[in-house]
Amino acid sequence: MLRIKRRAASPSFFSLVAESREELTHWANRSANERRQRRAPVNLDLFRSGRLVEHVAKDFGGRCAFCEKQIHTSDGISHFRPISVHNQHQADDYVDHYSWLAYEWQNLFLICLRCQKARADRFPVADDRRARFLSTLDESRNEEKPLLIDPTAENPSQYLTYLLSGECLPKRRLEKSTTTIEFLRLNDTDLIAERQLAIEATLQSWDASLRTGIALPEYFLLEGSYLGACRESIARTLVNYRETVVSINNGKALRNYLENMLRNASDEELSYVSASIDILRETDTARLKESRVVEFDPTLRSPISFASERNSRELKVNEIASISIENFRAVDSLKVGFPEVRSDKAGAPCLLLLGENAVGKSTFLSSIALAILGTKEARKLKLRYHELARSTSRTGWNVWSNSPLEVNVKFHRSSQSATFFYDPIRERLDGTTEQSAIVLGYGPHRYFAPAKGRRGASAADQVRSLFDSQKALPDPSEWLKTLSGSQFDQVARTIRTILPTGDDDHLVNHSEYGICVLAQGQLTPVSHLSEGYRSIFAMVTDICRSLLQYWSNLERARAVVLIDEVETHLHPRWKMRVMSSLRRAFPAVQFIATTHDPLCVRGMDDGEVTVLARDELGSVQIVGDLPDVSGMSAEQILTSEYFGLSSTLDAEVHLEFAKLNERLQSRQAPDIGLEAKELIAKVTLGRSATAQIIHAALQRYLDEREHDVVNVAAHARAEAVATVLRALRASRGN
Structure with missing residues (x-):
C-alpha cells in the first residue's frame, strides 16, 4: 500500500454532484426523529458514472487504494468512510454515519470490488467513538481515530510490510495494522499468489540488471499492480548498501536512485546487492513460519462484520456468474450468464425471465434453489425427484425422461460451483452437499395467514413456497412487534423504499392495533391493507427477517432472492417500479424473478431480461438478439420480441x-x-x-x-x- 497524494477537486466535479448533494442536504436537515425511517438519499449510480470515476481514478493511478491491484473503472468508486456504517451495538447515535460525506471529494476512493466486499460497511474506530453527525471531513479526522489505514492521510509503510512470498504483515503489531489486514483481507489466497508473482517478476528484472548491466524496463516500478509490495522488495535489497534511504512512495525518485546505482556502483557492490535477494528469500521463509499468517478463503464471510452474534453458521457469500440446466422439467438444455457488475449503475446484476406459460420460468427458479441449497437442505423439501425429470411426450406430462437431471451454478471469483444431480434410473440424488449461498425463494401466491404462516428455521423452509403453492408467508406483524429501536427503524426504512408511501408516512408499532401504516394521518393495521399492499409487505418483511440472521446492515446484505411472478397482486403503477424498488432496497442482493407483465421490465438493464419460448419441436429456447429494454415504453415492450405481439390494439x-x-x-x-x-x-x-x-x-x-x-x-x-x-x-x- 502506497501513500497517495490527492489533488484538489475540479469545478466539474462539483457540477456533477451538485444536484445529488442538494437532495442529501435536505434530508440531513431533517430532525433525528424524521430521519429514523428514511434512508439517506444517496445517488449510488453516480459513483459508477464514467466521468466521476475518471476524476477519482486519476489520483489513484488506476489502482485500488488498499490492495493496489490495477483495476478497470467499471469497478466504480467507493468511500473511505462508508455511507452506511456497520452498527455492531445497534447504537441509535450512529445510524446515519457517514452518509453526509457521500459527495466529499477527499472521501471518494478508487477501491476494487474485492476490497469493497471485504470491507463492506465496517469502519472501526478506537474506543468506538465516532465523529459528530454532520461534522466536516477535517473535523471527523480530529474527533475519531480510525483503525483502518488511510493511504491519503498517512504513510502505509509505517504499518505494513510484505514478504517476498506475497504475504502482508503488520509492523510492530499495531492495532491499525492488524485491523487493516483483517478487515480488507489483504491475505486472501488469490491476492497472495498474484502479489508474489508481481514481486518475483520485479526481483528478476532487478537481478538481471545487477548481473548484466542491462537497462531497467521502461516502466519499472512506475506502473502495474502491487507497486507498494514491489517497491518495498527492491528497497529491502538496498538496506545494507550505503546509508541513503529512498521512500517507496516516490516511484520516480526510487527508479532514478537505482539507475544511478547501476551506473556508479562497483561490480563488487552490485554483486553484493544481487546476493541479498537470495538471502531475503531465506529470511522471509523463516519470518512466514513465525508470523502464522492466516490466509482467507475469499468466498467466506468475516465473522466480525456480520450478525454472527445471532447466527454462527459460516455461510459463503457467492454471487452467481452462470446457470446451466439439463433435462429439468420443461427445460432440455439452458444456460444463462450474469456479469459481475452493472455497466453504469450501482447494485448487483439481476435477471428477469419472460415467457408464456409452460416455458420453464418457474422451473428455472426451482433448479437454482435446489443447487444452491445443497443436497443436505434439499432433502428436507421431501420432493418427488422423478417428477422433476423432463417429460418426453408432447401429448402427456407424465412420460418421464431417463436422462439425468443436472443443474450447475457457477460463481464469480470462485473456483467452486453448486450442483444438483438426479439419476431417475438409479433414483440417486447427488451434487453439492452444503449450502453455497444465502438463497430465499417466493412462489406466485404470496399471502400470509397467522395460522398457516409459521416460519421454519431451516434454509429449505426459506424456499419452500417455490415448490408448495399453498405455503403461506409468516404474518409480518408478529416478527415486527418483537423489534425495537434502530433495528425496527432499519426494517421500516427498507419497507418505505419499496412501498409507495408518502413523504410523511411511517410504520408504527401501535400498542393496541399492532403494526400499522400511518399514511396521510390515517392509522391502518397491516392486516387491513389491500391485497397487493399486504403481499409485497409480507415478502419484503420476510426478506428483511431472513437477511438479518446473517447481516446487520440490509443495505450491504448479499444473497440470491428468487421470486415467481413478481407482478402478482400489484397495481400497474407498482409493477412499473417493483424491480427498481427491490434493487434500491437491497442493492447487494441478486434478484432473479419471472413475470408475464411488460410493466415489470422497467428497472432492468440491457441484457438483464431473458425471454423463453418454445421452438417448432417444443424445446424451450432463449430468444436472442433482443433490443435494448432500458427506456422502452410499455407499448414498445409489448410489440417487441420480449412479448411478440404485432401491436397493442384490441x-x-x-x-x-x-x-x-x-x-x-x-x-x-x-x-x-x-x-x-x-x-x-x-x-x-x-x-x-x-x-x-x-x-x-x-x-x-x-x-x-x-x-x-x-x-x-x-x-x-x-x-x-x-x-x-x-x-x-x-x-x-x-
Whole structure:
C-alpha cells in the first residue's frame, strides 16, 4: 500500500454532484426523529458514472487504494468512510454515519470490488467513538481515530510490510495494522499468489540488471499492480548498501536512485546487492513460519462484520456468474450468464425471465434453489425427484425422461460451483452437499395467514413456497412487534423504499392495533391493507427477517432472492417500479424473478431480461438478439420480441385493420370509407413509394415474427430495417 497524494477537486466535479448533494442536504436537515425511517438519499449510480470515476481514478493511478491491484473503472468508486456504517451495538447515535460525506471529494476512493466486499460497511474506530453527525471531513479526522489505514492521510509503510512470498504483515503489531489486514483481507489466497508473482517478476528484472548491466524496463516500478509490495522488495535489497534511504512512495525518485546505482556502483557492490535477494528469500521463509499468517478463503464471510452474534453458521457469500440446466422439467438444455457488475449503475446484476406459460420460468427458479441449497437442505423439501425429470411426450406430462437431471451454478471469483444431480434410473440424488449461498425463494401466491404462516428455521423452509403453492408467508406483524429501536427503524426504512408511501408516512408499532401504516394521518393495521399492499409487505418483511440472521446492515446484505411472478397482486403503477424498488432496497442482493407483465421490465438493464419460448419441436429456447429494454415504453415492450405481439390494439380492432389492409392490397381501396382510409394511412400505409416500401418491410417482419418467435430476431428485423433504409435513401435521391 502506497501513500497517495490527492489533488484538489475540479469545478466539474462539483457540477456533477451538485444536484445529488442538494437532495442529501435536505434530508440531513431533517430532525433525528424524521430521519429514523428514511434512508439517506444517496445517488449510488453516480459513483459508477464514467466521468466521476475518471476524476477519482486519476489520483489513484488506476489502482485500488488498499490492495493496489490495477483495476478497470467499471469497478466504480467507493468511500473511505462508508455511507452506511456497520452498527455492531445497534447504537441509535450512529445510524446515519457517514452518509453526509457521500459527495466529499477527499472521501471518494478508487477501491476494487474485492476490497469493497471485504470491507463492506465496517469502519472501526478506537474506543468506538465516532465523529459528530454532520461534522466536516477535517473535523471527523480530529474527533475519531480510525483503525483502518488511510493511504491519503498517512504513510502505509509505517504499518505494513510484505514478504517476498506475497504475504502482508503488520509492523510492530499495531492495532491499525492488524485491523487493516483483517478487515480488507489483504491475505486472501488469490491476492497472495498474484502479489508474489508481481514481486518475483520485479526481483528478476532487478537481478538481471545487477548481473548484466542491462537497462531497467521502461516502466519499472512506475506502473502495474502491487507497486507498494514491489517497491518495498527492491528497497529491502538496498538496506545494507550505503546509508541513503529512498521512500517507496516516490516511484520516480526510487527508479532514478537505482539507475544511478547501476551506473556508479562497483561490480563488487552490485554483486553484493544481487546476493541479498537470495538471502531475503531465506529470511522471509523463516519470518512466514513465525508470523502464522492466516490466509482467507475469499468466498467466506468475516465473522466480525456480520450478525454472527445471532447466527454462527459460516455461510459463503457467492454471487452467481452462470446457470446451466439439463433435462429439468420443461427445460432440455439452458444456460444463462450474469456479469459481475452493472455497466453504469450501482447494485448487483439481476435477471428477469419472460415467457408464456409452460416455458420453464418457474422451473428455472426451482433448479437454482435446489443447487444452491445443497443436497443436505434439499432433502428436507421431501420432493418427488422423478417428477422433476423432463417429460418426453408432447401429448402427456407424465412420460418421464431417463436422462439425468443436472443443474450447475457457477460463481464469480470462485473456483467452486453448486450442483444438483438426479439419476431417475438409479433414483440417486447427488451434487453439492452444503449450502453455497444465502438463497430465499417466493412462489406466485404470496399471502400470509397467522395460522398457516409459521416460519421454519431451516434454509429449505426459506424456499419452500417455490415448490408448495399453498405455503403461506409468516404474518409480518408478529416478527415486527418483537423489534425495537434502530433495528425496527432499519426494517421500516427498507419497507418505505419499496412501498409507495408518502413523504410523511411511517410504520408504527401501535400498542393496541399492532403494526400499522400511518399514511396521510390515517392509522391502518397491516392486516387491513389491500391485497397487493399486504403481499409485497409480507415478502419484503420476510426478506428483511431472513437477511438479518446473517447481516446487520440490509443495505450491504448479499444473497440470491428468487421470486415467481413478481407482478402478482400489484397495481400497474407498482409493477412499473417493483424491480427498481427491490434493487434500491437491497442493492447487494441478486434478484432473479419471472413475470408475464411488460410493466415489470422497467428497472432492468440491457441484457438483464431473458425471454423463453418454445421452438417448432417444443424445446424451450432463449430468444436472442433482443433490443435494448432500458427506456422502452410499455407499448414498445409489448410489440417487441420480449412479448411478440404485432401491436397493442384490441384483438377485434386488429382484425378489422387486417381485413381493411387486405382489401386495400387487392385494389378495393375505393370501397373503404374516407375515415378508415385516413386511419390506415396514418397507422400502416402511406401514399408515397417510400411509405409503401416501409409498410411492406414492416408487414414482412411482423408476419415472420408471429410464425417464429425464437428465430426471427436473427434476420427479420435486420432485413426490415435494411429495406426501409434503402427506401429512404432512394427517396432522398429523388
